[in-house]
Amino acid sequence: MASIEIANARKSYGAVDVLHGINLNISDGEFIVLVGPSGCGKSTLLRMIAGLEDITSGDISIAGDVINDLQPKDRDIAMVFQSYALYPHMSVAENMSYALKLRKTAKDKIADAIGNVADILGLSALLERRPKALSGGQRQRVAMGRAIVRKPQAFLFDEPLSNLDARLREQMRTEIRKLHHRLGATSVYVTHDQIEAMTMADRIVAMHDGIIQQVGSPVEIYDRPANIFVASFIGSPAMNFLEGAYETTADNGDQGAGIRLSDGSLVPVLPAQGASTNQPVTLGARPEHITIVQDAANGLPARVDLIEPMGLSTLVHATLAGKPIKIFTMDRPDYAVDSFIHVAFDMEKVHVFDSSSELRLPPLTEPHTGHSD
């Protein structure tokens, strides 16, 4: 097991810059999830760590040694591909033992290792099968097994679960986490599924357009997103955004603040760092931080567009100040479409974003923390 350091790594294809200076330190045994929309460069970064893609500039080190110019075979890492990439002309056992054979591991040791891993992954009955005689979930397990038997310095995963159905994906998610606890191996996991990111990561690395937007624990990323991109990408249903102008208010001598929406209504917020009066800002509120109130005096009027029951909860789609918003509630509301309700924002939980830089302006009361790593 080993740490991985990425220092100012860049990648260009000809004139096209795909990664713009990535800096990231992954500690020994950490489970890092790279998340971001399609085309943001997650796979490219992973493949640069694996040695399948040249590094245009910058350094990548594993266990303190710069490995920029090492061939993939000399980096001692294992990778699980989205397509699984099982060798079709070899049995499950041969697939899993291939790397060990290349290392001239003794036959009995290979047999032990395979038996062991097959037990862990429930593959013991399938060892003689060819990949084409396996289901998708079984192939996925073999791909995992092929990586695990090697006991590599680090594991790389490129969307390993995206070809599985929802139920199996959920199950494998838990299993991969359990395996990680058991093996304690440094892992870099690429996904564009934010639920996988939230549930699996020690730390999430949120990427967009080849730039790291934020690095932090899942809770940090969810509760204190660095900017509008991270706020909108993480969380489902997604955060609501309403544009307005920042205002400071004085109430009984207490310093207060609010955001004036386009329809003239004022949403109270905590005073934000570096925000000045009339500055264009964006209010960010997660669906669960908006409540439906009975008392019209305490809320802003919103028109109901759609009621979406989700089992555990209900999602109310409404229009506020001309913008669609989503409200999460544990009640079973039965509002008629086009009727009016009143909503209130949880002042402690909503976010203020600068509209031009899109950065979050944290409340004055929040201890200052550096965002990016």
Added chain:
Amino acid sequence: MTLTGHTTTRKMLYWGSHYLMIAAFVLFALFPLYWLLKVSVTPNDILYTEGVRMWPSRTTWENYTFVLTQSNFPHYFMNSVIVAGTTAAVTTVIAALTGYAFSRFAFRGKVIIVALMLITQMFPLVMLIAPIFKILAPLGLTDSLTGLIIVYTAFNVPFATFLMQSFFDGIPKDLEEAAMIDGNTRFEAFRAIILPLTLPGVAATLGFVFTAAWSELLFALMLVSSESASTFPVGLLSFVSKFSVDFGQMMAAGVLALIPACLFFLLIQRYLVQGLTAGAVKG
């Protein structure tokens, strides 16, 4: 009930006409071969006297015994085996390596090389005979099997390369990347993982080049003048004399010449029909 009865009839009609068309096509393709066989066993004296018949009233092996024992045909035949076999082997090795590079690597000048290879396929061969003769003569490569092999290889490499490339394109590159991470160099991954999966492609390429070289007449005729380096298509012409054509013997030689090609395809047909890559990736 009427509905199902109706659809069954339609289905039978559909499959009936389907098989009828296949049968017609096979008949059309194989009839000349049948005629070849028929003439080769027809005794000379009744070849012209019996008129057009599906099968002669008497058959004989005399054409075969003549061809095998009295003519130079066995020698031509060996020459052809050497030339076509070597050409097929050499071409396939070159085409596999080049096709792999075309399929997997982006490199400077790739487009130009592909364009040049396509251009070589555009000229009628007749145009090239004189220059090629001029090139080969001073090197002592006219009138030699080696010269023929070189020329055939040069002419077959472009198409064979594109053929091999299309087979490599069908194999996900994740496979050799997985092998490289598992501990192979790229060449080892090519040999141990990709090549076994491309065997159908290798077989098809071998077959294609072998048949092309086996039946090539133009260059064999123009570049070779001596008996000792003649291949069998040239040899077939020797049955045409100034005054007559010895059809019986010519056809017997033709039937014999079919044997290696048939054997060859029998050997490789296992790979031609096999879809080895199934199960490599999800699906």
